[in-house]
Amino acid sequence: MKVFKxxxxxxxxxxxxxxxxxxxSFQRHAVEQANRQVDMAIDYEGLQELAEREGLPESEVLxxxxxxxxxxxxxxxxxxxxxxxxxxxxxxxxxxxxxxYHSGALTDPVWRQxxxxxxxxxxxxYIVGHDxxxxxxxKEDLPRRLGEDRVQLYTVGSExxxxxxxxxxxxxxxxxxxxxxxxxxxxxxxxYVMARPSDxxxxxxxxxxxxxxxxxxxKVSEVVCSGSQSLGAPKAxxxxxxxxxxxxxxxxxxxxxxxxxxxxxxxxEEIAKGIGYDKIARLYSIPKDEQPKxxxxxxxxxxxxxxxxxxxxxxxxxxxxxxxxxxxxMATNMKYFQDTHxxxxxxxxxxxxxxxxxxxxxxKLLRAVIMAGVAAAGILYLSLIIPRLNAxxxxxxxxxxxxxxxxxxxxxxxxxxxxxxxxxxxSANVFPALAVIWQxxxxxxxxxxxxxxxxxxxxxxxxxLFVMGVISYVGAAYLSGSLADTEYLLEFQIFRGIxxxxxxxxxxxxxxxxxxxxxxxxxMDDTDGVLNQLSKIMDMPVKIKTLVVMFLVLIAGVVFVxxxxxxxxxxxxxxxxxxxAFLEQAFYARPRTKELLxxxxxxxxxxxxxWRKWPTMVLFALVLIATIGQGxxxxxxxxxxxxxxxxxxxxxxxxxxxxxxGAVAMVLIELWQAILSKAKERKAD
Numbered sequence: 102m103k104v105f106k107x108x109x110x111x112x113x114x115x116x117x118x119x120x121x122x123x124x125x126s127f128q129r130h131a132v133e134q135a136n137r138q139v140d141m142a143i144d145y146e147g148l149q150e151l152a153e154r155e156g157l158p159e160s161e162v163l164x165x166x167x168x169x170x171x172x173x174x175x176x177x178x179x180x181x182x183x184x185x186x187x188x189x190x191x192x193x194x195x196x197x198x199x200x201x202y203h204s205g206a207l208t209d210p211v212w213r214q215x216x217x218x219x220x221x222x223x224x225x226x227y228i229v230g231h232d233x234x235x236x237x238x239x240k241e242d243l244p245r246r247l248g249e250d251r252v253q254l255y256t257v258g259s260e261x262x263x264x265x266x267x268x269x270x271x272x273x274x275x276x277x278x279x280x281x282x283x284x285x286x287x288x289x290x291x292x293y294v295m296a297r298p299s300d301x302x303x304x305x306x307x308x309x310x311x312x313x314x315x316x317x318x319x320k321v322s323e324v325v326c327s328g329s330q331s332l333g334a335p336k337a338x339x340x341x342x343x344x345x346x347x348x349x350x351x352x353x354x355x356x357x358x359x360x361x362x363x364x365x366x367x368x369x370e371e372i373a374k375g376i377g378y379d380k381i382a383r384l385y386s387i388p389k390d391e392q393p394k395x396x397x398x399x400x401x402x403x404x405x406x407x408x409x410x411x412x413x414x415x416x417x418x419x420x421x422x423x424x425x426x427x428x429x430x431m432a433t434n435m436k437y438f439q440d441t442h443x444x445x446x447x448x449x450x451x452x453x454x455x456x457x458x459x460x461x462x463x464x465k466l467l468r469a470v471i472m473a474g475v476a477a478a479g480i481l482y483l484s485l486i487i488p489r490l491n492a493x494x495x496x497x498x499x500x501x502x503x504x505x506x507x508x509x510x511x512x513x514x515x516x517x518x519x520x521x522x523x524x525x526x527x528s529a530n531v532f533p534a535l536a537v538i539w540q541x542x543x544x545x546x547x548x549x550x551x552x553x554x555x556x557x558x559x560x561x562x563x564x565x566l567f568v569m570g571v572i573s574y575v576g577a578a579y580l581s582g583s584l585a586d587t588e589y590l591l592e593f594q595i596f597r598g599i600x601x602x603x604x605x606x607x608x609x610x611x612x613x614x615x616x617x618x619x620x621x622x623x624x625m626d627d628t629d630g631v632l633n634q635l636s637k638i639m640d641m642p643v644k645i646k647t648l649v650v651m652f653l654v655l656i657a658g659v660v661f662v663x664x665x666x667x668x669x670x671x672x673x674x675x676x677x678x679x680x681x682a683f684l685e686q687a688f689y690a691r692p693r694t695k696e697l698l699x700x701x702x703x704x705x706x707x708x709x710x711x712w713r714k715w716p717t718m719v720l721f722a723l724v725l726i727a728t729i730g731q732g733x734x735x736x737x738x739x740x741x742x743x744x745x746x747x748x749x750x751x752x753x754x755x756x757x758x759x760x761x762x763g764a765v766a767m768v769l770i771e772l773w774q775a776i777l778s779k780a781k782e783r784k785a786d
Contacts, residue, residue, distance in 0.1 A: 700730015
């Protein structure tokens, strides 16, 4: 029998690296625990609409919203559609003035005289102000938006009038500056302002400074740019950075619809880097077309999970536009706000302006030790699949020194971004494989031929699953320690090997299995090795039913890989959604399906396959499926935005429930075999 020795010196290096990885993970946990304040925000216009629809004073709606937990109101740049509606200014197309003149509807003698003198043009917009502050802001902003050559100011009678050369319908929708009256009203009602400025065409430093000047004296919680460009893009971003830094404003970045990274706004990454990643908060808003489909309790649960699992710290809510049964529209929305507030508080959050991560960049020395540990793990794996290398420790040390130097030196020099990513990828694949291989070597050393009782198999399998999970968690610690910093926590940087981590561990374990077992006759010694067994597999005659089974397995594999990540578009059934919701309620963190329904039960059945001497081909298949669970446990930690403690608890829940499901499957199989055995005996009699 081939005996593979585990190099103790390599294991010692791995243990030392684990200590460094755990040190970083504890630091990361402290940083995450300090970032526990969520801003519950909603559009100011949304509450104004709610007041109008319910026929209530705006002040009453604002008061109830504040009492229900809303802390910030999003204030967008005003438009002439709004100004025409609230009466603070009026924009009239010249063509409309001419039409009113000819119909007799234009009664003001001054305007009639202007028409008679030919001074009113049909393709020009004429603006009159009815509020002094609004009028002053229009005079400041419109020339910036359109250019001074398209805006002319003159006097009609005793009034100032602006003549603007623009397309009327487009002009009504155009952003024309942050409204100071709205921001003052929001602050006076006890809310913070979430400022939503938009960019200017050919934005200049002076334009940026004018925007921030309007924010002076305003209690601002966050600045979240509107549109596809950040304020200042592309040439005045430094001005935005300087103004943000001077005022210590927090920049809110909108999570993408795929729930991965951010909605791409030109210049946002430059601003984030310029003001510092410790002044960035992630924002999420339930899509407008999705919220009406959610009942209040489902939406509340969405916010709770979102804030907990994805480090969202700005919850930009929307009003429900239809009331719940037996409730008014007002009561429906206030219940929505209050229930969300209470749920977040119950989960340990405080409510207020969004908190941010402190600057978190662990010691280069700790990172370097982790890199050495990953190199040791890689060489250890190679020694467990290459008999010649396993028998020559000297070559193992040489390889280790080469790979360790290649990984450690760039990190110590401060240029180890790519090496850290490679180390994380290696950790996600090698350690789950090592966890399974170690169990394979343990069972190969077992010589007891006596029949073992089912309870003992269940207990032994559960204990082995736990130990295997501990080894996989070593890989998780390495992965987290390799990547953890503020940029990864905020998803400016992401782990890019998710799909590979679902496949590569299976290949690594498959190679090790074929070095230890003959899948054709079950021998555990004098096996033909990997290449010879693969050659036998390729030469095997295949039946049609075997092809059908292989095709189904291929489809399952494609679905398995495609369902991972955020961009596959694979649908999730309502039954699975309900099952997920149940798990979210039952556990601190919902265990992953790949672990509790696939990988861990398969390992329990693999233990049964060994003790009950099932065909080695069946054991091989179960071991590969069990590897899925171990890989998933480590891959969970690749989602760096999820708090490390939550990822840890998610894996624990998966092991516990997966072991239970596996034990139930073992009992059912044992009963089924007993029934079949008795049926055969009766048939023989």
